[in-house]
Amino acid sequence: xxxxxxxxxxxxxxxxxxxxxxxxxxxxxxxxxxxxxxxxxxxxxxxxxxxxxxxxxxxxxxxxxxxxxxxxxxxxxxxxxxxxxxxxxxxxxxxxxxxxxxxxxxxxxxxxxxxxxxxxxxxxxxxxxxxxxxxxxxxxxxxxxxxxxxxxxxxxxxxxxxxxxxxxxxxxxxxxxxxxxxxxxxxxxxxxxxxxxxxxxxxxxxxxxxxxxxxxxxxxxxxxxxxxxxxxxxxxxxxxxxxxxxxxxxxxxxxxxxxxxxxxxxxxxxxxxxxxxxxxxxxxxxxxxxxxxxxxx
Numbered sequence: 001x002x003x004x005x006x007x008x009x010x011x012x013x014x015x016x017x018x019x020x021x022x023x024x025x026x027x028x029x030x031x032x033x034x035x036x037x038x039x040x041x042x043x044x045x046x047x048x049x050x051x052x053x054x055x056x057x058x059x060x061x062x063x064x065x066x067x068x069x070x071x072x073x074x075x076x077x078x079x080x081x082x083x084x085x086x087x088x089x090x091x092x093x094x095x096x097x098x099x100x101x102x103x104x105x106x107x108x109x110x111x112x113x114x115x116x117x118x119x120x121x122x123x124x125x126x127x128x129x130x131x132x133x134x135x136x137x138x139x140x141x142x143x144x145x146x147x148x149x150x151x152x153x154x155x156x157x158x159x160x161x162x163x164x165x166x167x168x169x170x171x172x173x174x175x176x177x178x179x180x181x182x183x184x185x186x187x188x189x190x191x192x193x194x195x196x197x198x199x200x201x202x203x204x205x206x207x208x209x210x211x212x213x214x215x216x217x218x219x220x221x222x223x224x225x226x227x228x229x230x231x232x233x234x235x236x237x238x239x240x241x242x243x244x245x246x247x248x249x250x251x252x253x254x255x256x257x258x259x260x261x262x263x264x265x266x267x268x269x270x271x272x273x274x275x276x277x278x279x280x281x282x283x284x285x286x287x288x289x290x291x292x293x294x295x296x297x
Contacts, residue, residue, distance in 0.1 A: 060268035064276055066102075068095040098270065102258060106277055109254035112172050112247065113240040116179025121233050124149070124184045128191025129217070134200055145188070152185030157243050161250045175252030179240050186236055194228040195221060234289035241285055245278055 038044050047053070072091030130137045130145035137145075161178035168174050198221065206220035248256020255274055262271040 057268055061272045063269055064272040065095055065267070065269040066099055066273040066276070068092060069099060098273075102255075102274065102277060105248070105253070105255045105258050106281065108172055109244050109248070109256075110241065110281070112175040112179060112252065112254055113237065113244040116176040116244070117183060117233065117237040117240045119176065119180035120183035120236070121187050123180065124187035124191060127184070128188040128195065131188060131192040132195035133192075134196050134198065135221075149185045149188035149192075152181055152183075153189065154185070155182060157182040158246065158250060161247050161252055165251050170251040170253070172253045174250075175244060175247040175254065178247060178252065179244060183236050183240060187232065190232040190236075191225075191229065194225045194232065198224055231293050234292060238282065238285050238289055242278070242282060 068091045070092070072095055074090050074092055075088055127145040127149055129135060130141050131149060133142075157178050160181045161174055164174040164177050168177070202224065203216060203220035207216050211219065244252075245255040245259065248254045248258070249260045250256075255278065258274050259271065262268070262274060
């Protein structure tokens with residue numbers, strides 16, 4: 001009997017390890033199947049002269065075009081093959097104009113991410129409350145809310161953007177709505193998980209006093225989940241700053257438009273300048289959001 005008592009408590013742990021090993025083997029088989037199928041179809045290729053192209057691209061990336069504002073030639077001549085002078089430009093003035101356009105595009109991108117994130121957070125709140133299992137919303141409403149949130153997360157921001165550009169036209173409005181509709185699914189899921197992690201004793205105590213559902217939310221749920229809600233909002237907002245840089249590719253404005261132009265014209269030095277701005281924007285926002293989250297602890 002004593003032996004049995006010692007062995008039985010170990011079985012769940014053994015079963016858990018075996019289950020994890022099985023999942024890991026299934027994942028490895030899935031990865032192998034993906035790789036083998038791509039190789040069999042001949043879809044894996046590194047192109048012609050990959051190293052030469054890589055070194056050339058890295059060389060252009062290593063000198064962002066913004067440096068030409070201070071170090072560029074003031075008289076750059078463009079000539080044809082026979083030596084005919086085609087045009088002359090002041091690189092410092094040209095890149096200064098580009099830097100001004102880059103600043104305006106950065107502000108548009110930040111506006112799209114900020115307003116889209118706020119709209120998504122507001123739209124997702126009632127859906128997250130309905131989807132949280134421990135709040136015991138009517139089953140039909142809970143399923144409907146979960147379905148809306150899952151659908152919003154499943155459709156990529158770019159797909160929403162393509163549809164909305166056709167509805168509301170080119171410009172930031174389409175980008176804001178695209179960010180909002182996709183992020184609504186993420187916000188709603190995070191809201192529901194935050195609520196489900198609550199200690200329901202305090203919520204049940206408020207409910208036992210005869211409080212209405214609205215009072216239960218504001219007195220029992222809201223104070224407990226507010227720090228998590230703010231942290232989730234900052235995280236998704238930061239992600240949307242990165243995501244909104246791509247929406248310009250489909251006509252939503254902002255940095256994406258400049259990225260599209262730089263890539264289509266193989267202007268890698270200008271693309272390097274744009275990417276430096278994106279990185280700086282994300283790093284600064286990350287530092288700010290970290291300070292805010294620390295203040296909420």
